[in-house]
Amino acid sequence: MKKISTNTLRRLPRYYALLDEMVKAGEDKTSSGKLAKIMGLNASQIRNDLNCFGGFGQQGYGYNTLMLRDEIGRLLGKERHFGCIVIGAGNLGRALMSHINFKDLGYRLVGAFDSNEAFAGQMVAGMPIRHISGLDDFCRLEKPAVAVLCVPKDAALELGKQLSRLGIKAIWNFTPYDLSLELPNMVVENVHLEDSLMALGYRLQNLD
Amino acid sequence: MKKISTNTLRRLPRYYALLDEMVKAGEDKTSSGKLAKIMGLNASQIRNDLNCFGGFGQQGYGYNTLMLRDEIGRLLGKERHFGCIVIGAGNLGRALMSHINFKDLGYRLVGAFDSNEAFAGQMVAGMPIRHISGLDDFCRLEKPAVAVLCVPKDAALELGKQLSRLGIKAIWNFTPYDLSLELPNMVVENVHLEDSLMALGYRLQNLD
Incomplete structure (x- = not known):
């Protein structure tokens, strides 16, 4: 895993919350463009962030919301209690x-x-x-x-x-x-x- | 006044609190070096921050704590109620x-x-x-x-x-x-x- 910058770290909880909403709404996949629009960022910034921790993006498919949410949750220690x-x-x-x-x-x-x-x-x-x-x-x-x-x-x-x-x-x-x-x-x-x-x-x- | 960057803005309240303590402790003047040490920054960063809003630093004298505190307080709207x-x-x-x-x-x-x-x-x-x-x-x-x-x-x-x-x-x-x-x-x-x-x-x- 690449080292995560402070700015990327500060965005991780927002990605988590957004992906969690998508998962709960039954949206299986999303794209950097869609995430960018909702978060007021540009798509390349999103891709750059998500690449830092392996990402799950595939050309022409986008991101699997469930896998990405759980990976970010793991990074944030949400299962560590x-x-x-x-x-x-x-x-x-x-x-x-x-x-x-x-x-x-x-x-x-x-x-x-x-x-x-x-x-x-x-x-x-x-x-x-x-x-x-x-x-x-x-x-x-x-x-x-x-x-x-x-x-x-x-x-x-x-x-x-x-x-x-x-x-x-x-x-x-x-x-x-x-x-x-x-x-x-x-x-x-x-x-x-x-x-x-x-x-x-x-x-x-x-x-x- | 130069435009204040987000990072400088985030430091203004810390400058204010620090200068307020100095004023209350009877310290008439301070220096970028002293402020830097207390805040864990370097002195040139401090000077750069304070220059953004006119500063009151004089070579060989430093900063007048009371004037600088009140100027930062004014910038932060502390008298606006x-x-x-x-x-x-x-x-x-x-x-x-x-x-x-x-x-x-x-x-x-x-x-x-x-x-x-x-x-x-x-x-x-x-x-x-x-x-x-x-x-x-x-x-x-x-x-x-x-x-x-x-x-x-x-x-x-x-x-x-x-x-x-x-x-x-x-x-x-x-x-x-x-x-x-x-x-x-x-x-x-x-x-x-x-x-x-x-x-x-x-x-x-x-x-x-």
Whole structure:
């Protein structure tokens, strides 16, 4: 397999969703032209993306939607059921626990933690919130691979280091702190909500 | 002002946050080298970014943190107080209303709407949730510029078109639907949470 560029990686989930819709609608095959039109890209870009991981395109036939969807799903780890914990069960952490379909995306939500003792024992999305003091023991037992980090900025770095020591391999990072510099061996996927809203402000001011 | 590239735009909020910290810590000036080190970029990239909007760098002096912060803040519209409504007050919409500091980011949160009649009148972050049937009248009166869209995928396109007709200029889009193709005149800032988590799965599988 060729190395996948960042831009191609960012498009993989969109290909997956689109192909999944096609499969469910009974469409056996598709073409780079059709995918291009729906995604607002050009067909050669699509072919280039799909060639990166073997593709399944055949001249004059196109792509088998089912095979291509499942191959992309495999690349995205959708059958891996990565163990996943949420750190910080305030408004945002709780909303993610309820809103995100972890199972369909390749994850098992196995625990949720907060430093607020008043939260301990509360149920969110069928899961008890635990006090953060139990994090070490929990991780040694359950060996989760991923942490969803929804804590205040000031707590981010220390928690990131702790998670790294506990064997966590990846952080879905909702703090404004970019942990990737300090934790180079960790996969850090940043969702900087505030930055996104500020960028919107720039674009809104510069409409033309 | 030179046209700002997408990559530079994505870095503006990070510059802002960093300079704001420096100002608050009493640091009057900084340099491209210092900014580069903190951000994990190289100094010439920083200078190139800051030159795009006039910059304030002087050879041998560096940048005045206060002036540069305020200039970037102005570019990001932080003093514009854009009127903003939330559409879809489920778990995620409510969490954003509570979690995001709209005021500090240049927005005024003026309303929240949901199609669920049982939500109408509930208070979230000091604001009543209204039934979606009142959206048209509300927009004619309040003229919000921005909508935060937290509705199911199937409702996204129709609502996007309605918001466009009602004079909304920008959508902070949390639905999986990429509205930018169908609404080319609208600023659409996508936050595709599911895509982000899937991309994390790819990176976690391909650790080396």
